[in-house]
Amino acid sequence: MKVEIILIICINAFFIGVETQIAQETTANPEQLSTGADSSQTYFIGTDSIGGEGAAGVEQQLSAVKTPATGTGGSGGTFNVKDFGAKGDGKTDDCKAIQAAWQTACKCTGSPKIVISSGTYLTGPVQFFGPCKATTITVQVEGTLKASTNLAKYGSHDWIQFGWVNGLILTGGGTFDGQGAVSWPYNKCPANKKCNVLPTNLKFNAMTGTTVKDIKSVNSKFFHYGLINVQKFNASGLHITAPGDSPNTDGMHIERSSDVTITNSVIRTGDDCISVGHGNSHVTIKGITCGPGHGISVGSLGRYQNEGDVNGLIVQNCTLTGTQNGVRVKTWENSPTPSKAINMTFEDIIMNNVGNPIIIDQTYCPYVSCTSTAPSKVKLQDISFKKIRGTSSTPVAVMLECSKNLPCQNVVLQDISLSHPSGAKSTCQNVQAKIVGTVVPTPCKG
Ligand SMILES: *[C@@H]1O[C@H](CO)[C@@H](O)[C@H](O)[C@H]1NC(C)=O
Ligand SMILES: *[C@@H]1O[C@H](CO)[C@@H](O)[C@H](O)[C@H]1NC(C)=O
């Protein structure tokens, strides 16, 4: 008889403040101490807004306990969480059953599948952690997962956490409901640099070869999707919604990742539609409908020490409606270390009543006052805006504000047509954009 240790990882920790630099809290995490695991990842978040609304840059540390698969399972197989005791009645906490189904599937070789069939499953944080023995492992969500509204259950954890799994397929048309409305009043991040960061709905960490298809995410407490350190991640058919005034409910934040493709999805939230943070390469965003929200952003970059570069971004065939910004590159002033963001193309984009449809902002500082106004050390180069048309809700439709020390290089504006009722304008600083085709509003000279 083999002895199998089942780690109970349904969490019931105290809600301790997650602030910037929370190393002490990580070591104080009782769970982590009891398992001796020490996998932690620093997750840098720059949240934002423009136009004096006040916002924040938040750094969160993801501390995650790895749960190695113990024992051996068979090959393949389908595991319904209801067979592991899940009720799906919307009242019972189904965390342990979901977790047990995952543990079992994770031990199988081949292509196991866990099924969360129709029903409403209430749960606090769930950890779908590997490494698993499977080649691919499918999580088929047909029902609705509802996040517990009791913040004491989360500690510094996110809600649905995937980590150290290769070949994950998350699909099924189901819904992840973060029930965020109850906790939004506790989110002080839009006003305060030191703030408790609430749980992200779906976090993916250190994974290779992930597919997410036909999944809904509703009313996250904080971000809807957070990707850190993932390679080969494809998502399509996402449906992401939260009210336009909900704080920090970014659709997706991507960081330190490569070969990420997000296609044919609808994202309506209170913050960035998609934000591409530092250390990313080869990111493709296509066929996305955004709004309300803050638009599609690169950044914010240059806030922290030793950030990685951004290289290779394509944003194509997107429609933005009523968003605060359109396509934006934002870098902090006074960045501690140099970095760069290069090779980015924004193409075939329709703007409907969008504020700042095209914007590069290298003096980003969402707080009332920043400690310094030293120019940004993030170098921006090889950026094309092509075939962008529609209406601006602000008179300045094209704003290119580059760093005094590092003027932007090789910025191309091609076939742009943006209007505003009182006449659209361009502003620019420290940049000489190359003009191709017809560009309206009239380009300015930096
Ligand atoms: C993601 O999509 C690309 C292009 O369609 C494809 O080559 C790649 O294999 C896909 N990756 C995964 C993990 O499905
Ligand atoms: C553009 O995106 C829409 C979804 O917004 C999609 O239906 C359409 O097929 C895409 N077109 C191309 C040419 O990719």
Ligand SMILES: *[C@@H]1O[C@H](CO)[C@@H](O)[C@H](O)[C@H]1NC(C)=O
């Ligand atoms: C520029 O980005 C595209 C898209 O990610 C990529 O295919 C290409 O290799 C990049 N070019 C360079 C010179 O890195």
